[in-house]
Amino acid sequence: MTTQRQVILDTDPGIDDALAILLAVASPEIELVAVTVTGGNCPLEQGVENALAVLDTVDASAPVVPGVALPLIRPPFTAPETHGNTGLGNANLPAARRNPAPDHAIDVIVRQIMEAEAPATLVAVAPLTNVALALRREPRIVERVHEVIVMGGAFDVPGNTTPLAEFNVYVDPHAAYIVLHSGLPLTIVPWDITSKVLLTQEHVDLLLRTSSPVTRFIADATSFYIDFHRQYFGYAGCSINDPVALALAFQPELAQYTDVFVDVEIDSPKSMGKTIADVQQIWKRPANARLVTSFDDAAFLALFMERMTHLAQRHPGPV
Numbered sequence: 121m122t123t124q125r126q127v128i129l130d131t132d133p134g135i136d137d138a139l140a141i142l143l144a145v146a147s148p149e150i151e152l153v154a155v156t157v158t159g160g161n162c163p164l165e166q167g168v169e170n171a172l173a174v175l176d177t178v179d180a181s182a183p184v185v186p187g188v189a190l191p192l193i194r195p196p197f198t199a200p201e202t203h204g205n206t207g208l209g210n211a212n213l214p215a216a217r218r219n220p221a222p223d224h225a226i227d228v229i230v231r232q233i234m235e236a237e238a239p240a241t242l243v244a245v246a247p248l249t250n251v252a253l254a255l256r257r258e259p260r261i262v263e264r265v266h267e268v269i270v271m272g273g274a275f276d277v278p279g280n281t282t283p284l285a286e287f288n289v290y291v292d293p294h295a296a297y298i299v300l301h302s303g304l305p306l307t308i309v310p311w312d313i314t315s316k317v318l319l320t321q322e323h324v325d326l327l328l329r330t331s332s333p334v335t336r337f338i339a340d341a342t343s344f345y346i347d348f349h350r351q352y353f354g355y356a357g358c359s360i361n362d363p364v365a366l367a368l369a370f371q372p373e374l375a376q377y378t379d380v381f382v383d384v385e386i387d388s389p390k391s392m393g394k395t396i397a398d399v400q401q402i403w404k405r406p407a408n409a410r411l412v413t414s415f416d417d418a419a420f421l422a423l424f425m426e427r428m429t430h431l432a433q434r435h436p437g438p439v
């Protein structure tokens with residue numbers, strides 16, 4: 121057995137965040153050391169409850185750690201049209217059996233990176249508020265973290281939240297600016313890539329062949345999410361953005377990358393949160409991120425389906 125990659129998953133659960141949590145639990149290559157939460161798809165308190173309830177469906181004990189509720193400067197901005205009023209679409213999970221961890225996400229991110237024997241990987245699939253404030257709390261995480269994988273940004277495609285900006289960056293562009301200019305070893309997987317990784321109703325129907333609260337949850341959560349993507353983008357399935365980012369923590373070969381200088385707009389109201397990759401090196405700034413330029417959607421979806429099926433088989437039950 122290769123050594124497990126210790127992963128902190130920073131989330132705003134959210135349907136695809138929930139799928140990333142399930143994929144982390146289902147993947148033996150990963151030790152999910154903490155699920156930290158911030159406001160985003162739904163308010164912080166709801167996100168914390170959602171993360172606990174999703175982990176309960178697979179009897180997972182990873183701590184769920186509340187973080188910062190609001191963006192650094194901009195007003196709160198949630199996505200009920202995308203994730204439903206509960207944040208988990210049409211899913212109706214039992215109330216969480218556990219309480220949130222008594223710590224704060226910023227302290228857990230710093231401690232896990234600075235004190236753990238093997239430097240952790242931070243997978244950030246939410247607005248970057250917790251990550252930015254962890255940097256302010258302890259700048260030395262830059263030297264010790266193994267890698268920071270960020271699902272965020274839209275570069276050569278329209279945004280999914282404004283005509284230019286992707287949700288995670290748009291909700292807290294100032295946090296994204298701090299992260300981009302911090303020196304963290306960043307891998308960025310943008311909406312350009314993840315929007316094309318579609319879980320379809322056919323995938324869900326295949327998963328439902330295994331009777332389990334896991335497959336019931338996936339079906340109920342994604343029924344809402346698929347409808348949203350069909351209505352708003354004309355997609356034939358739902359973009360499972362966050363599991364894509366998580367998979368890069370243990371299967372980086374699924375993607376191809378380019379090292380590039382990336383920045384974010386924080387001054388113009390119209391282009392607020394727009395991410396820019398200076399691929400022509402016009403600004404002559406050193407690369408600050410490894411940007412995913414292509415991704416093996418089919419190989420990832422096969423991995424996701426296999427891992428979800430095996431997870432469901434380990435947690436049988438009526439659907």
Ligand code: RIB
Nearest residue numbers: 134137245246287288361
């Ligand atoms: O733009 C997609 C991202 O924003 C995903 O992480 C989704 O969960 C939302 O947080």
Ligand code: CA
Nearest residue numbers: 134137245246
């Ligand atoms: Ca998310």
